[in-house]
Amino acid sequence: MADRRANNRVMFWRIIRRLLGANSGRLFVMLLALGAGAAVTAALLNLQVDAKQRLTIEFRSFGANFVVAPHDASELGTTATLPWDENVVKTIRAQAYQETPIVPFLYLVASAQKLSSPMLPLKGKQIQTVVVGTDLMNLHLVAGTKFPEVFGWEESDYENLKTECFLGERIAKQLGVIKGDQVVLLYENRAEQLGVLGIVSAGGAEDNQIFMELGTAQRLSWMNERVSLIQVSYPGTPKEIQAFWSKLASQLGNAEVRPIRQFTEGEAKIYNRISGLLTATVAIVLVLTGLCVMAAMTNVAMERKNDVGLMKAIGGSVRRVLRLFLAEAALLGLAGGMIGGATGIFLSIGLGKAVFGAAARPRLIVYPVTVALTVIVAILSAYPLRRLASIRPASVFRGEA
């Protein structure tokens, strides 16, 4: 009995081998259809997860979405300040990521003047302007504007930055200052001489301001360890951002955490739209691709009428014949899914690089899911063979039906 079963099994696999090997053209075509479907499935699934995450990072090109400010910075004309020390940064950092930009701002109203030559006494007009002490190296991360000059700086320039500043386009025009000049800033009875590193155009209040290192501004105003506000650019889905806000607000007792509503709300809306669009498009593409592959495979399977007829003629039961063909389909699905899935994952790495400039991280879970889906599609597409059960072998051989 066991012997016969073993014999059966050997025969089963032998028939399958023959079925697969009999027609290399057909084998190739089936693998192609299944593999294409699997490749697209794997690529899209992999990209989809990654794209959404990337998108939240892309949104940070708008700059900061949170402002930490003192509670009572309210009455017009008064400027309250916050302490700026390790503790504050640590508290914020604890809720955020290691690379989340946290940038301090200290605002002063000071007089600015162009220094034409160190030998001559100051002349030319003094202009009242807003001076911003900040972290010049990281300013562009929260200001949402590509300050072109900022990008070229190296970590090694950091020491030099303490005696440098850069000017907004409009204040520079009014002062008649160009890159490389020297400016003098006067605040109460103190003065500071700085070199002009560059001129920026941002299209906002920044164009009327002078930017320098926080330490320089603190020295000018004698406000050590104080800042006017802190800007944070926290990446995440709308939900994560909401959670970050409520956690941070409860931890910073002496300051107020305000979302910059223009960006948090606008971004949330746009993010939901884009991610919905992506999910829907990918879902439609996957379902239709699956159906398309299935239709193509069924078409191929239906051509097996002769084989079914022959097997029945030599005494194969309907169930056994069907099992043969389903096993063949499953094998094909497995092979197609494995080849296609791997291709798709490699594809998505390349595609991620093309779109976001960073390779999509391959997610291992995608691979088994793709292979399983392909096998299911393959089996489902062989299933219509069941209808061939009613075929009478004789009529097949006579070339009827």
Added chain:
Amino acid sequence: MFLRLVADSFGRRPRHKLLTGAALALGMAVATAALSVSLDVGDRLAKEFRSLGANLLVTPQADSLPLEIGGVDYRPVNAGAYLPEADLPKLKTIFWHNNIMGFSPILEVPIEAWSPASMSWITPAVAGKASLIGTWAQHNVEIPDGTTYLTGVVKTNPWWDVKGQWFGEDSRQCVVGMNLLKRIGARLGDDLNVSSGDHAKWVTLKVVGVLSSGGSEDESVLAPLSVAQELAGRPGRYRKLYVSALTKPEDAFAKRDPKSFTPAEYDRWFCTPYISSIAFQIQQELLGTDVQVIRRVAEGEGQILTRVRMLLWLVTGAALLAAALAVGASSAASVIERRTEIGLMKALGAGSGTVGFLLAAEQLLLAFVGGGAGYALGIILARLLGEEIFGAAPEPSLAVFFVIIALAAGVTILGSALPLRRASRYEPAPILRGE
């Protein structure tokens, strides 16, 4: 005879043809849906990005430097230049007037505000120094061509959240920032006495709404532009103008200096809704102004739009590829399986050319029918998708139809070409013998 053969092939094996056709139609439906969405999505998303508000700022050219910290201008009242309100309708006459989604003029006046309601016989009223922002909430602008256009901060600052309602234009109503309201102890529905910073003029406004903006406006009073003009003694003037415009993301071409363009390039630049060309056109229309691009909004928007568009094209490309391969495989299979038939035809004296032609005609017929059906299905899907996500369906485009039909024809022919070439080398006799 030729037509009869084709018709016979369809009639004899209806299920086969149906399945091949279904594969084709489904594949082409994927392609159509993905293509239509990708073509349409740029414009729709650009509109979504307008929820970030204005991307252009118009200021007087001769203005003194604003001393602006956190959105509050610390300049003395009379410093700086003003612009005429009467010029504003001209904004809707520029070349890209349909891309102007909204604009709102702003005139800020430093004020002192107190509410009579907060006063009792033991406590005096709390007066709060603040700034009054005169603007349009929802203002009907008469455009030179005779129509009216509704615009205001509702369009340029959509994230402003007002509890209650916006003030009526030209009324004695105001909307008060929530922090200021708390500070001066007033409530919704109270009267608010407002005097200009130098106490020269004063008005009484009714608080009809509470604003929460998350910015400096939470410390201000928002009132109709005419009220601010009265308080500032500047009838018909405004200080700055926010414009929200639909734009095309800037590419390398748009970043060049317009002065360096040849006339042809200049025309191309002028006739593309780049933010720089719209800014240029506004500056030409409103004399004596500086039009600045709010880079933070415009650049971020451009970058994200470009990325999302690329992403969708990629999905489209993947969908096209998969559809093409599956359909190609399906038509290849249908040719492979017909060896006997080909052999028979050749045995009866048909040349390889005739056989190939016959099969190609069959496949093409199928491609047209399947492609057409797929296009219809895809359009329906794209409509559903568009309506679900953007509330507006993409327009069916004829170009997509032709692309789809051409793709269907190309893929089926390519798919059958290989097996056909092999088939043309068959000797009929062994095939007919079943070897």
